[in-house]
Amino acid sequence: MNTANMLRLVALAAIWGGSFLFMRISAPVLGPAVLIEYRLAFAALFLALVGWVLSRRGKGAALGVRRHWKHYLILGVFNSALPFMLFAFAARTLSASVLAVLNATAPLWGALVGAVWARQPVSPRGALGLLLGAGGVALLVGFDHATERPGAGLAVCATLAAAFSYSIASQYAKSAPSVAPFANAHGSMWAGAIVVLPLVPFMPSPGAPTIGIMGAVLALGVVCSGIAYIIYFKLIEEVGTTSALTVTFLSPIFGILWGALFLHEVIGWHTIVGSAIVLLGTALVTGFKPRFMRAAPAAGK
Known part of the structure; x- marks a missing residue:
């Protein structure tokens, strides 16, 4: 991976890690439905503009x-509308750092979904990864002060369900119609916005948005959804899907960092240890190995 792609990877991790910061800021004021409708609509409009420039x-x-x-609708529900709504619901209670780490369990859920959906048996290495992931989540949730707030248990379940939704979308995408990556992102954002729109009248904002809140919402839509997808698909084009998915291991670090810097969230020992265990479990499940751990090529090859 060259320097340009490494910078893209770090930028993407920083952006996706920042999404939990922006949701933590805006969700308590706007509520899940209004916030996510704004996010999806802003992302769809931005990608429409990019599509027009490309054309x-x-x-x-x-x-x-x-x-x-139908393809866009399925992706829009399971890769955008549903997980975004669940994260926004949880962001009213949980810290940005907890949200970011729990989001990293998506590959763990993916192994379970793959075992059922595609009848792919879980290897002993994968089973160990699942156990470690569950242990890391338990450690993080059990000792974090944010989980002592009223409704925190339901918020944790919602966050894990959001990660589970991503794993369903990932499994579906493997057998989905062949559609260009940009069209997938663009079409799914419009589909997600259409799905969430009918919920807005029944889930109005609990508070009045300020300029700062709307700035966070705009960042969620344009930067964390629109621009992030463009960077992600560029990485897939340049370095392949496996290397691009390294962002899974980096985004929780930024989620914790942004929460500490801007929301003054406390980084306790349980945050660091729990995050490390979850990421180790994810690495085992996905078969991820850093470049320096891979076997060196034999001489003459």
């Missing part, structure tokens, strides 16, 4: 809605 340059970014609308 002007002759690179093509047609969605093919009539042909792929």
Whole structure:
């Protein structure tokens, strides 16, 4: 991985880690439905603008809605609307650091979903990873002061359900119709916005948004969804899916860092140890190995 792609990877981790900071700021004021409708709508409009620019340059970014609308709807629900809503619900109670670490359990859920969906047996290494992941979550949740707040148990369940939703989307994508990555991002954002819109009248904002709150919402939509997807798909194009997924291990670090810097969240020993155990479990489940741990090529090859 060259320097440019390494910088893209770190930038993506910083952006996705920052999404939990922005949700923690805005969710208590706007509520889940209004916040996520704004996020999805801003992301869809931004990606529509990018698509228009691409089409002007002759690179093509047609969605093919009539042909792929069901595909966009499934992705929009399980990869955007549902997990975003669950995270926003949990962000009213949990800290940004806890949200970021629990989000890293998505590959662990993915192993379980794959075992059921695709009948892929879990290897002993994967089983150990699942046990470690569960232990890391238990340690993090058991000792973090944020989980002592009223409704924290339900918020933790919602966060884990959001990570589970991502794993469903990932499994679906493996057998989904062949659609360009940018079209997947663009179409799923519009589908997610349409799905969430009917919920807004029934889940109004509990408070009045300020300029700062709307700034956080705009950052969630444009930066954490729109720009982040562009960087992510560029990484996949440049270095492949496996290397791009390294962001899973980096984004919790930034989630914890941003929470400590801007929200003055306390980084306790349980935060560090629990995060490390969760990420180790994720590494075992995904088979991830840093470059320096991989076997060196034989001489002459």
